[in-house]
Amino acid sequence: MRSVFYISDQTGITTEKLGTALLIKFPHVELRKDSFPFSNTPSKIRQILLKVRNRYMIDGYKPLIISSMVDPELRKLLKVDYATHLDFFESFIAPLELALDTKAVMSSGKIHSIGDQDKYNHRIEAIHYSLENDDGVSAKHYEEADLIVVGVSRVGKTPTSIFLAVNYGIKVANYPLAEDDLEHPSLPKILVPFHHKLFGLSIEVEKLHTIRSNRLPGSRYAKIETCKHEIAAAERIMHNSGVPFLNTSHKSIEEISVAMMQIVKLTRQF
Amino acid sequence: MRSVFYISDQTGITTEKLGTALLIKFPHVELRKDSFPFSNTPSKIRQILLKVRNRYMIDGYKPLIISSMVDPELRKLLKVDYATHLDFFESFIAPLELALDTKAVMSSGKIHSIGDQDKYNHRIEAIHYSLENDDGVSAKHYEEADLIVVGVSRVGKTPTSIFLAVNYGIKVANYPLAEDDLEHPSLPKILVPFHHKLFGLSIEVEKLHTIRSNRLPGSRYAKIETCKHEIAAAERIMHNSGVPFLNTSHKSIEEISVAMMQIVKLTRQF
Numbered sequence: 386m387r388s389v390f391y392i393s394d395q396t397g398i399t400t401e402k403l404g405t406a407l408l409i410k411f412p413h414v415e416l417r418k419d420s421f422p423f424s425n426t427p428s429k430i431r432q433i434l435l436k437v438r439n440r441y442m443i444d445g446y447k448p449l450i451i452s453s454m455v456d457p458e459l460r461k462l463l464k465v466d467y468a469t470h471l472d473f474f475e476s477f478i479a480p481l482e483l484a485l486d487t488k489a490v491m492s493s494g495k496i497h498s499i500g501d502q503d504k505y506n507h508r509i510e511a512i513h514y515s516l517e518n519d520d521g522v523s524a525k526h527y528e529e530a531d532l533i534v535v536g537v538s539r540v541g542k543t544p545t546s547i548f549l550a551v552n553y554g555i556k557v558a559n560y561p562l563a564e565d566d567l568e569h570p571s572l573p574k575i576l577v578p579f580h581h582k583l584f585g586l587s588i589e590v591e592k593l594h595t596i597r598s599n600r601l602p603g604s605r606y607a608k609i610e611t612c613k614h615e616i617a618a619a620e621r622i623m624h625n626s627g628v629p630f631l632n633t634s635h636k637s638i639e640e641i642s643v644a645m646m647q648i649v650k651l652t653r654q655f
Numbered sequence: 656m657r658s659v660f661y662i663s664d665q666t667g668i669t670t671e672k673l674g675t676a677l678l679i680k681f682p683h684v685e686l687r688k689d690s691f692p693f694s695n696t697p698s699k700i701r702q703i704l705l706k707v708r709n710r711y712m713i714d715g716y717k718p719l720i721i722s723s724m725v726d727p728e729l730r731k732l733l734k735v736d737y738a739t740h741l742d743f744f745e746s747f748i749a750p751l752e753l754a755l756d757t758k759a760v761m762s763s764g765k766i767h768s769i770g771d772q773d774k775y776n777h778r779i780e781a782i783h784y785s786l787e788n789d790d791g792v793s794a795k796h797y798e799e800a801d802l803i804v805v806g807v808s809r810v811g812k813t814p815t816s817i818f819l820a821v822n823y824g825i826k827v828a829n830y831p832l833a834e835d836d837l838e839h840p841s842l843p844k845i846l847v848p849f850h851h852k853l854f855g856l857s858i859e860v861e862k863l864h865t866i867r868s869n870r871l872p873g874s875r876y877a878k879i880e881t882c883k884h885e886i887a888a889a890e891r892i893m894h895n896s897g898v899p900f901l902n903t904s905h906k907s908i909e910e911i912s913v914a915m916m917q918i919v920k921l922t923r924q925f
Contacts, residue, residue: 387755396913399676402669402766406723407747409764414755420922422913449754453676469754476746477677484719484739485657485684494679496672497909505907506869512814516786544782544821551814551821551908599776637775638821639767643666643692652690 388440388448389418392433392463394425396497400453403473430462441467455491504655508554511654515550518558519543524575527558531651533579534559535623536586537567537615538606539596541633541641545586548638553646554654567618572626584645585623585630590616592634658710658718659688662703662733664695666767670723673743694724700732711737725761774925778824781924785820788828789813794845797828801921803849804829805893806856807837807885808876809866811903811911815856818908823916824924837888842896854915855893855900860886862904 389408393400397420408416421433440448450470454460463470478489499505518526527533532549534542538561546557566573576583590613597607605611623630629648633641646652659678663670667690678686691703710718720740724730733740748759769775788796797803802819804812808831816827836843846853860883867877875881893900899918903911916922 396909398909398913399669399672403673403743403747406669406766407744407751409766410744410748410759410761411751411755411757412760412763414757420917422917447754449751469750471747471750473673473743474677474680477673477741478680480739480741481677481681481719484717485681487681487684489680490682491680493682496676496679497907499905499907509811509814509908512817516789516813516817519786541779543786544779547782547786547817548821551818635769637767637769638779639666639668643668647690647692 386415386417386444387446388437388444389416390433390437390440390448390450390468391418391420392424392430392450392452392454393422394454394456394459395423395495397422397453398497400451400473403453404451425456425459427459427462430459434462434465437465437468455495457491501655504554508550508655511550511554511556512547514556515546515558519546521560521563521575524579527579527582529556530558530579530582531556531654532584532645532649533557533576533582534584534586535562535576535619535628536588536630537562537593537619539593539600540586540588540619541638542586544638545633545641545645548642549645553642553651555646555651562615562619562622566622567615570621570625572622572628580626580628583626583628584649585619585628586641587616587620587623587630587632589632589634656685656687656714657716658707658714659686660703660707660710660718660720660738661688661690662694662700662720662722662724663692664724664726664729665693665765667692667723668767670721670743674721695726695729697729697732700729704732704735707735707738725765727761771925774824778820778925781820781824781826782817784826785816785828789816791830791833791845794849797849797852799826800828800849800852801826801924802854802915802919803827803846803852804854804856805832805846805889805898806858806900807832807863807889809863809870810856810858810889811908812856814908815903815911815915818912819915823912823921825916825921832885832889832892836892837885840891840895842892842898850896850898853898854919855889855898856911857886857890857893857900857902859902859904 391397391401437448448468450463450468452472460472534546536542542559546559549555549557593612594609601607661667661671707718718738720733720738722742730742804816806812812829816829819825819827863882864879871877
């Protein structure tokens, strides 16, 4: 059992992601993780170091400190002989200074702060927009959408739309293809004027069956035949009308979102 | 003008965050960024390198390649003399192998893939839960909540709840304190049984006034007196009933979310 301390003088979100992406490559090491965001004073750091030292005594191994300390003075405090310390600013700022031929201004900008207020407001608006246009009830606000996600019920439209809004500030509406829609081989009329903003999601029959069965066990909605029929009809519509689509069966929200953005060439809006 | 190429054989989400967190410290360098997720074959890499080389000719400066290539063979291809290359696996895997006294298994796990299906399902459930319990209409599902966010209208409850659900798999309900609630100095009855799960958000009067004015200009709802009265009443309720709360005025969704999780000791659920 090894102990990992994530320490940041800001939110530490990026540090933890980085640490997770790295430590996942050591599947045979059992890890105990603790996070210390907003550790922005020497006294906070010293309190954490007491815990690090304590853990060293208990574990018999040096704990790992994975940090992103903007303040170099605070960063120095983490160089202790009872822990292994990796700091991502420390590792990358020097090579970047060399490459960009200029000194870093460590006091400037923070990745997860409000930053530019207009861009931040746009992001909050995108979240509200996506929540309010999640059901296909009305096309009233489709003009405003950056993207309209279409697909059958429980194909993954909502989580994907919300993820894109929250993390990329993209205004995503989503339109569930309902039974009525699926009877026709062409796009529902309501969507036609927004053809250029459409993106489809599809899924394997078995997978949809499992998801729907968890939700409404034994229902017609969850039946394998229903799933099969709906998926085929939805794919036919997308195919006939030239709407790009991808299969979500083995993809996480992140993978679906990044793939969609790549295909339709959308970028982060904040 | 310098060019930055984010290249990853997976989603590249962490790579871009890391790059953004670093490059924000060089405010005087104008940057042009391009992202190439899912670059997982030599031929894809070679296509990107053509662009990198081209940009080098145009810019007159070596572009920056910031990458996270799991596959060391693909990573090697990025070592070209017309670009500066930083790879975060390359930088950190060796020191981690030393610290953990074991070899990394580069083929194991991916941070943004589905991974553990049960945990992934839990996360999707959390997103649906938070969307469906966003209005305080019914306490029917409050048993199931990990957290219930309370506060006046437009204090930031919804974006925060959604962020926590999407990025941490936390089931967050949110309860807007309405006029009726604000007339009493104590918690709305509906919330009393869930006291231990409550977290409050507050905000500065001016800030709330601005946000509400953008939404409904000139309304009583947006008036400075209304905002002042509502905030005071809400804070009194939270204070009287011992509900922890924080002020969102100068905090981003990320900062609010991480601070809340720290205060109530919640951790990522997937």
